[in-house]
Amino acid sequence: MSEIFDAIVVGAGPSGNAAAYTMAKAGLKVLQLERGEYPGSKNVQGAILYADALERIIPDFREDAPLERHLIEQRMWVLDEESYVGTHYRSNEFNKQPYNRYTIIRAQFDKWFSKKVQEAGALVICETTVRELLLDGERVIGVRTDRDGGSIYADIVVLADGVNSLLAKKAGFHPELEPKNVALAVKEIHFLPETTLEQRFNIGADEGVVIEMVGKITKGMVGTGFLYTNKESLTIGVGCMLSDFKQQQITPYALLEQMKAHPAIKPLLDGGEMKEYTAHLIPEGGYNAIPQLCGDGWLIVGDAGMFVNAVHREGSNLAMTSGQLAGQTVVELKTHNQELTATNLKLYKHKLDASFVMKDLKKYKNLPHVLHQNRQFVTSYPELVNKAAHEMLVVDGVDKKTKEREIRKSFVAKRSWFGLMGDAFKLWRAFE
């Protein structure tokens, strides 16, 4: 006879770990299944950790979590082929503890988080893929894994299986992911000595820098590039909408290669040795693409629920918070001897609505659409802005007033005044 658990969590990424941790800590009998060799082995390496979400789950995480560097500087670059215009924001405020953002290596971080989950009492089993959900009518009663004797039962199954949740799809909870709702990101880690990194970015030990990039590097596709400093490596990557890749017939790999060759980026990578190359999907459909989040005996958390804030490149924090809220929901219902039915589990949805997760996603709900419809944001504007900067900075005997006029003219030539105003309004509306 197979065992019965209070809860089965599928997936050991940030969302699954948060859910399993919360439930195990409250004394529930939790089983977590992960198909990777160990938690984190399947996860894209190198990321930014937003401390707040984790702090609410494990308040003293700073004591032993594998953190690379805390971020003290944020750069935003708008690039054309030859140059970039950008802002750098560095503040000593970011050097005051407790730090707010860190770079992490996901493989290590997820492993650490999983250790906490196990210490909290959950049974964590890796190298085991959940093939399908076991149903009794509408109700999810367990999972079937790829191993002999692999049917396991539980009162609730938490789907934390990441973007493109095959399980939810198979059970009919989830429609097929649309290419316009998901980005494909590629990432590399380049190994560089600590001292080189610190000199190159003008940072001290443990301090880090992140660079966000938009513009010509994405070849007219909606997307961003990013670069950040780990302890002794750099993470560099670029992500664009899957639908755009399909349309433009550019391979992600080629895109990253070209980005790395950009005159502003190349020197930053100089001398590094590429350690890893990974590609992963990011659900970026935003608020309007969120699927059904719960039903009889099941809940969806993290990427599987489309909880990614593409504008601020936040994902793991939404994943952890949604996992925690799902865990709390189950614990509360169980404590009050309430059944884990679709109706009762709506509590999860209410908790999400009241949290930053839904509030932020709601705020940007029109952005994906606006960007899709208005390519100028990633094509003409970067070029115009760079040209303008160039024009103003070159001292060539032309007076500044004439230069300004030329710049204005170049903008209007590309896009009518009306268009420019409209774009500004659209963006303002999307971000507002």
Next chain:
Amino acid sequence: MHIVVCIKQVPDSAQIRVHPVTNTIMRQGVPAIINPYDLASLEEALRLKDKLGGRVTVLCMGPPQAESALRKALSFGADEAILVTDRAFAGSDTLATSFALASAITQIQKDMPVDIVFTGKQTIDGDTAQVGPGIAKRLGLQLLTYVSKIDGVDLDKGEIVVQRRAEGGAQVLRTRLPCLITTIEGINDIRFATMPNMFRAARYALKTWDAKTAGVEDLTKVGLKGSPTIVSKVFAPQTKAQKAELIDSEGRKPRDLALTLVTKLFTRHPKLRDEINSRAL
């Protein structure tokens, strides 16, 4: 029947990289795996158990992280797992390691006599192939190295028949139990663990033995003190690859081509020419 399988956790040598500048070996981030030869041993042991019943105990000497290797072995179906771990063992060479493992096996015997001890032919990180024979010698076990197949075990007679890979062919050997077998790689595929075994492995209360529990009283026989081998330097050999040269064969006679090739070879390696010339005489 009681089988002890000695396993070691090793860095996955397929993923070890050499630092391009310093030429040192980069261990960072290299996943740890069970030595592939040991996995072949474990599978043979499990097959014997499937046929004849009994108990399979896995034994590992290593740092605390080696626990994951033992849990993996349990998930495949091993019954018991013992981790022999002690600071005193750090730096042990093959002499010291075989001493510690032999002591541990002596302790295991107290619980249930051991019929067969398995080790891999060698480890992929040390490549010495000395630990298995070392244990056999210390415990007075019949030694069967390079085993590719176990033809049969007769428990009543206390006999085993195995096939052994030898130069230019295979040997079929019969000997009495207890014995120690070292296996070669590629003779089987490790099984896919069942769900119940995954549960059992995850929950198993691992036995952790320090030097004393493992029966090692004399600490000068283990660790650096007990290890006459000194690793003075680890480095990656310089790659000697030179640019290949393509000889155009378009419309040329074979004899002509062969001559060109030989001339080129001899010009580049005059020693080779001298040697062949001297033999030809």
